Structure formats: C-alpha cells, structure tokens
Amino acid sequence: MARTARPEKLGEKASTGDAASTSQPKDTSTSDGSTFAPTLQSELQRVAEAWAGEMGARARRLTQAKAGVAAPELIHDLRVYMRRLCALSDLLPCTESGCAARRMLRKEVDWAMQPLSRARDWDVFTIETLPLLWEADSDLDQDAVTKRASARSGIAHDEMYVHLRSARFQGVLRLFRERNEDSRVAMADCSSKALYGRIRRKFERWEKALRTRMTGLQKHGVRAQHQMRIKVKRVRYANEALRQPGASRQLERFVRSLGELQAKLGDLQDLRTAARLGREVSVSLSTGKLTGRKTEKVCARLLHKAESELRVACRLFLRKPSFRDIWGDVAHPGLPVGEAR
Template identity: 25%
Template sequence: MNAQQPIVPDPAGAAIAVRPGEQAEIELKLLAPQAILEKLREMPVIVQHARNRGVVRQLETVYYDTPERALFQRGMSLRVRRSGKHFIQTLKLLPDIGRPLARWQWETSVDGMTPDLAQLPVAEIGDPLTTLTPDALVPAFATRVRRHARQLDLPDASVEIAFDVGTIEAGTRQEVLSEIELELKSGNAGALFDLGTQLLDAAPLQVGTRSKAERGYALAFDVVQPAAKAEPINITAEHAVDDVIALLGGACWHHLLRNHAVAKEGSDPEGVHQMRIALRRLRTICALFRREIPSPSFEAINSEARWLMRQLGQTRDWDVFATTIVSRVATTTPEVDFGGLRDAIERQRKSNYSSLQAVLDDPRYSRFLLSLGHWVERRRWRNDIDSDALAVLSQPMPALADKILARQQRKVRKRGTHFRQLDTAARHSLRIELKRLRYAAEFFLPLYTGHAPAKRYVARLARLQKSLGRVCDIASIRGLLGSVRQGDQAALHLAIGTVTGWQARDEIAAATTLRKKWRRFKATPAFWGR
C-alpha cells in the first residue's frame, strides 16, 4: 500500500450499466470533529426515536483493487470488513445520477479478510469483474473505525445513524476519520435531510461529498479528484412534470457535490466552473417551472443558489484571467515580460480560493445542500400551490416542454432586439436568457430525439452562447485589470497595456462574429411544437 504517482479516475465509470436490484444503499454523510460527534450522540431527536442504546463495534476494513486500479477506474470499490467474528464483502458503485444519495451495492459473507469474487453476481455487474481472477486483487488501503450505531424510528422512515471515529491507513500515511452516516433502511429519503438539518441546527457540520473509498484512494495513490460535467438526464414522454422536476433537481445536487472537493482544493479551475454550471442549471429549473407551478420553494432555492454563485464568481473570473487570457496574449508577444502580471494575478487567485474555502466550510453552505436535497426528496414544490398547479404536475412532460421552450425563446428574442446597439449590461442580460434556453433545450432534448432539427438548434445555440460569453468575459477582464494597477512597476503596466490592447482587438473581432451567429440562430427553426 505504498504511495504511487498521481492518477485521475475515468469519469466514464459512472456510465456502467447495472440491472436495478434491491441492494441500493441510500446514505447521507455529515462531517465533524470527534468532540462534536460526542455532543450529538444524545441529542433529543436521537434519544426520542432510538429503539435502544445502540451497538458499538470495532470495524476493520481492507479495500482491494488490481495494481492498475481497474475497479476504481470503473467507479467501483471492493472491501472486506471484519466486525467481531463476521466477515462481510461489499462491492459498491458510484451514486446514481437520478438518485444522488443511492449507491448500488452487493454484500455477501466470506470466510476471512480475503475477497471472494465467486460470491458476487459477476455477470450482472459486468466488466471489469468478468475478466478478473482472484489473485489479481491486492490490498489498496484500510480503515479502522469505532462505530456507534442506533436505529431510529422516525415518522415516515427507519434510519440507522452511525457515529464513526477512526483512521484511514495507507502504508505510512494516515488520515483521521470522524463522521456521521445516516442510512435509510425504509421509508422516505427526505427523512435523512430532516434529521441532517436538525443535527446542523445543533452543531457546525459539513455535508460529506466523498466516500471512505474515495478518501482512501486519494490518500494511498495521490488520486487527483477530477471535475465532473453534468451527465445526461433520460427524460421520457411518460414522465410526469412532477417526476421531471425531481430528476432535474437531483441531478443538480449530484453535479454540485461531485465538484465540491475539486473546487475547495483548487486543484483544477474546472471544479469551480462546474459548480457554477450546476447552480445555473438549478436556477434555470426554478425559472422555467415557476409560472405554471408558483411554489414559494422555487424562490427559496433560487435565492440561496444565487448567493453561492456570487461566492464562486470572483474565483472563476480570476481563473479565466490566469489560465486563458494572459497565456494567449503572452504567446503572441514574447518580447513583453508578463511575470509581474502573472504574480499579481496569482496572489488574487490564492486570496479568492482562500475566501471560497471559508464559504464551503460555512454552515450556510451545508444548510443549502441539505435544503436542496430535502426539496428534491420531499418534492417541496408541491406545497402552497392551488389545484390547477397540482394538475400540471401530474401531466406528461411533452406538452409543458413545448410551452416552456417557446416562452424562453421569446424572452431571448426580446432581449436581443436591436442587437447591434446592446450595451454591456444588456448583453449580460441576453446571455442569461440564452443560457436558460440552452439548458431548457438540453433538459428536454430526449423528448425530441426523433427530430433531427433539435440537435442542430442546440448546437447553434451553444455556439452563440459561447461567442457572447467571450464578449462578456472581455468586459469582466477589463475590471480585473484595473484591480492590479498598483505601484510604479513599468513591466507590470506594460503587460497590462498589452493585454488591454489585445482585448480591444478581440472585442471588435468577436462583435462581428457574434452578429453573424445571432442572425444564424434567429433563422434556425424551433424543433418543438411539431
């Protein structure tokens, strides 16, 4: 279990096809120091609903993989756990995009701490298990945990709450483990968020976004957590509007959590970018549905998503400045010294990432994640609406999709009136509506798979949005340049002037291209309502 070179897991691991079974683990993880866990053990909500004092166990777990980490690369983890005299082998998959709390798993008894693949439904699970031999697996890392578990009988669910304290171990490396696991045994998954929120009310907790296995791989092999893009959501014509909102909202929750660790570590600028995309998609859902379903919950979710987007915004702006703009200009003007400008930008980036880390540690962020999960699992948009809105929720999605897309396209065209004369603020407003139209088109695209024009429309929309984004970014960079104008460093000011000149040239060229793409988009026929 020696540390090796950094690796990046294959995002395609999430796409493994598995036949649904009864072995879906639905779990919410909360993180806190051990002292806080001790304080929470006897909370009234736990004592009142616990069947008994619970059970304390010492759990020794070894995780296995091939030397090439074939299981990890496919989004799997395989472990053998000893609890007393019993040995349990468990294979887990990545969370389901449609149910972000759910992880498919298979548990079987084995004779010792060595895995036995013959006990697993290998044919059902598929590669790479079908090609593995027993001797191909080696220990990767281990955990040693003291677990205090209690069964809670809540009003509409049975939940196991486990207080885990221990270590993750990989060779000479070690990491403290201190967390609460809430596992749904039966009933409504919304109960996990109800309970999680009550625990957060009593102590500062963080929502856990990585499993023990993910943390173990990071510790043992210096795994670089990759940023994750939004995954396709398979909406069908048979889905009711109510189900579609739940699917879309759950996908946004999953997308947000999968990028939390990357954004917080600052290891890849794409992490912050993808978190912002997840939030924009979430806000788009709120904007698209609230006319027909005027639930106050849409505005509540939108408000907190807007707050978090603002916290991420400055960090994203400096990332774009550092990783694209300066590098491109420096390549074309090698005679200019950009060292001072790069140093100034990097100081700003570090400052913004430091501020962002504080935001992601803030209880307000944890509360937002819990409220979003609660909103999805409890389908809170059903609350405080009249019978007409309830009737809309029960309708099949296609008819409403046509209506939403047509309405959003009208908004885009209205914002784009007198396109050539739009100022910076008006272009920004148009960009927002374009993004909403694009996300709406992508959300509902599976409903129109039989229409070739659908993909053409989305492609032209994406190209227009990208061009408009480039123009808007130029305006943002202009403001950032102003914030690094300090001192009398001639080289720094020369670099700033060079970037400013290139940006002005790019703005003129981009404006011409943008007008062409706007005309082309306006001429593209709608793919809905046919």
C-alpha cells in the first residue's frame, strides 16, 4: 500500500494539480508596464481565496451529485482543502473578536469531516485494500465480499450526501469565509516583517512538537501515530501556502519529505481501518461464513511492514535540516532576502 507522498492515494492527480496552481505567482505588472512586489499579506490572502474557491467548488459538486455518482477524488479533494484551510487558519493571525471564531471553526470542521471520512474509508477499502487482502488470503469469497462492501459503502455515501446538504455543513463553509475575512483584517494591521516573524515562530513551535513526537513514537502506540499525523498535516499544508516556485530547493524538499511521512502514516491508518471494516464484510469461500479474524491477521502482517517503513521515514526526516535552518535563506514576498532573517 505504498503511497506517493500524498495524504491519501485516491484523488492524487486532482489535488496535486490544484496545489501547484495555487502556488503560481500572479502577474504583478501595472497598467503603465511597471511592476510591484506583492506583500506577504497579499500572497497569503491570494492562497486562502484560491483554496476556499477550490473547496467551495468541490462541496457544490458533491452536493449536486446523485447518490453513488460522485467520484472518490471529489471526496478526497474536499477533505484536503478543508484541512489546508484549517492549517492556514491556525497559522494566520486573528482579530481579538476572531479568536473564538477560529476555535469554533476547528471544532466544526472536526464534526464536518466525520461522514466524509467514513465514505472515504470505504472508498479506500473497496478500491485499494481489498485487492491486497485477496492476494494475501485465497479463501476470501471475492463476490460475496465485494457485494457486502458495496452495500455498506453505499450506506456511508448516502449519509455523506445528507450531511453535505445540511444547514450545519453549509454553516461550516460560511465559517471559513468569515475566518478568511478576519485574517485579512488582522494581517492588514501588521507589516510583512512582523507577520513573517510571527509565522516563523509558530512554525518553529510546530516543528519542535512534531520532532519530539517523532523521537518517542516507538514508545507509544496508535494514539501517538494519530497525533503525529495531525501535526504532520498541519505543518505540511501551512508550508504549501507559503511555498513560492524556486524560492528554496530545501523548502521544496522539506515539504516533500512531510508528504512522504504523511503517506506512511496514512498507510497505517488505512490498514487499521481495513481490519475494522473487514470484520463486517469478509466471507470465507470454504465455509460461507464471516471470517473477520483471518482478515485481522492479514492486516496485522501488513501493519508490521508498514510500521517498519514508518520508522525508517522518521529517521530520515529527523536527519534533514530543521525549519529554522531552511527558512533563514528563503525570500518572501515584500521582504528583501536579508530582512527575512
């Protein structure tokens, strides 16, 4: 179940392309042919608006789709853009009255994600995990398993469509718009240099917490891995908002290494989910009865291998330059290179 530096495997092409498009700088030519340097605030606001537009477009397409018709990539992309905007929300300043709204947004997004994640779990299980289980256990009745998995997947997707059309979910989208406006006002009250300093200090705290979590990973279990995945996502997605084409090869490699780490953690989560879902749908070819225990054993073997790969990925990441080392050499919009230090 090797992933290619993506938080999820399904929808990789669509999300990768959108991420690249949001990183392209705007044309900075004026009407008289001269050019101006975009400020850090304007660049961050541009990224926030682009991501919000992509999120809204996918939410509308899913809301308007007929049950069972929407592509799994749409669900994947909607979840990714919501997480990206949450990471950006955590990174950017807020007004005094907007801090409570930022906390509310985080809470509501956690709620909004639940039906989306359940539908996606079944997509990953039926499309990616089942072929691995069939290869590992020849006694699985492929027809029976496929029918049971499709039925349960259909239920999860139907619940997701109802969820997306609910007033509360539409309220979550409205909270994103309000948070975007609040961050715009808050950024307007500080200089690019001051904003850069605040962002840099926050990133350094995030990376320190991530590296601390990574070094103690072997002493903990599933919960530690889950918390680390949350931290990896936040650092990675927030970095995507700040990354400029050609600004720093080290920064590009840093973001890519976070993606690889996130992919390994995602593999573990998918296998644990497969063990849980497999209990509901795995049918023995020889007996015709549910055989969830055998599926759990197969997933346990695959998990052992995936955990070994995660440990290797963690060691490689810990050897890479830290965020502090990398960002000393990165130029940002509105800041001379020397001033960024």
